[in-house]
Structure formats: structure tokens, C-alpha cells
Amino acid sequence: MNRIYLIGFMGCGKSAVGRRLSFLLKLPFYDMDKEIVRQTGKTIPEIFEQHGEKYFRDLETQFLQNFKNDYCIISTGGGATMRKENQKIMRNTGLVMFLDAPFREIWRRIHRDPNRPIVRQSTREEIEALHKARYRGYKQTAHITIRTEFRTLRQITQYAAFQVNRLKSERFDLN
Numbered sequence: 001m002n003r004i005y006l007i008g009f010m011g012c013g014k015s016a017v018g019r020r021l022s023f024l025l026k027l028p029f030y031d032m033d034k035e036i037v038r039q040t041g042k043t044i045p046e047i048f049e050q051h052g053e054k055y056f057r058d059l060e061t062q063f064l065q066n067f068k069n070d071y072c073i074i075s076t077g078g079g080a081t082m083r084k085e086n087q088k089i090m091r092n093t094g095l096v097m098f099l100d101a102p103f104r105e106i107w108r109r110i111h112r113d114p115n116r117p118i119v120r121q122s123t124r125e126e127i128e129a130l131h132k133a134r135y136r137g138y139k140q141t142a143h144i145t146i147r148t149e150f151r152t153l154r155q156i157t158q159y160a161a162f163q164v165n166r167l168k169s170e171r172f173d174l175n
């Protein structure tokens, strides 16, 4: 139990908070999407276009299975929490924090981003339905839910760090 995972829907702030949290706690930071891009030499849209979504999901599971580092922050991709086996790995190897952002805010942040292939292919209604469908999986996987509405990235990061320090003595051996 010595990693910190950030989970949640696209645009909830996993990558941005993860980077800041790694500075604050002085722990290395890994962004799953970036690691997959580095390992494959392809962008996320290229992987989806050339190999399909299932292939990308397998890469996410392989990343979680093969990852060996401890004492670090990991920002996951928004879909990585959907497979049961991924949920198990995350809960068993770290503290899982769900960044819970309201859908209208999420949509405002992601709807024009060309790097998220699922958004590029879908309507707002479809993405909202996906958000609803995934919500329970995030809640069930997380040890802690952080509501991000009306909070700045700095406030969210500080709150996440506070939770890590609070739980350290209980079940999380980050020393």
C-alpha cells in the first residue's frame, strides 16, 4: 500500500493534480497515458485509430500488472478503472483517490481536446451517459473521494496531501 492512484473521468484533473501532488509530497510522478505513449512510441489517438480501444485497454492493464515502483503518484486514464482486475491491483497496491468533478465542468474542459479520441468520436449526450455509467466504478474503487467543484488545483492538491498524511499511520506506509 504505498502508491497513490488518482482516478476519475476525463478532465477531472488527474494529470494536473498528480503533477502538483508529486511536487508537494516529493514523490515521483507517473501519468499512465504518458507511460503508454512512451512505451509504444504512439500517441493515444494513434493507438485508438490503428489498434482499437480493446488494445489500448490491454495496454493499461499490462501497465498496472508490470509496474514495479513504489512510493510514487500515478495518474490513471479515465477508463482504466473500469476493469475489475485493474480495480483490484490499484486497491491492493495503493491509496486510491477519486477526483469527482461535475459533468458540465468536465465537458467544458474536454470537448475541444483533440487528444482524447473517445470525446472526438462522441456527442455531449454520449459522453454524459459514459460519465454516469462509470461513476459507480470510480466510487467503488476509491478509498477517498475528493469533490473538486469550486476548488482550485492548489486547494485540491493540498487536500489530497492532507488525506495522504492522515492515512499514512493507518494503512499506508509511505515512510
Ligand SMILES: Nc1ncnc2c1ncn2[C@@H]1O[C@H](COP(=O)(O)OP(=O)(O)O)[C@@H](O)[C@H]1O
Residues within 6 Å of the ligand: 008, 009, 010, 011, 012, 013, 014, 015, 016, 017, 075, 078, 109, 148, 151, 152, 153, 156
Ligand atoms: N480544479 C480545477 N480547476 C481549474 N482547472 C482544472 C481543474 N482540474 C483540472 N483542470 C484543468 O482541466 C484540464 C484537464 O485536466 P487533466 O489534469 O488533463 O484531467 P485528466 O487527467 O483527469 O483527464 C487541464 O487543463 C487542467 O489544468
Ligand SMILES: O=C(O)C1=C[C@@H](OP(=O)(O)O)[C@@H](O)[C@H](O)C1
Residues within 6 Å of the ligand: 008, 009, 010, 011, 014, 015, 033, 044, 076, 077, 078, 079, 080, 115, 116, 117, 118
Ligand atoms: O476515459 C477514457 O476512456 C480515456 C481517458 C484518457 O485519459 P484522461 O482521463 O487523462 O483524459 C485516455 O486514457 C484515453 O483517451 C481514454
Ligand SMILES: [Mg+2]
Residues within 6 Å of the ligand: 014, 015, 016, 033, 075, 076, 077
Ligand atoms: Mg490525464
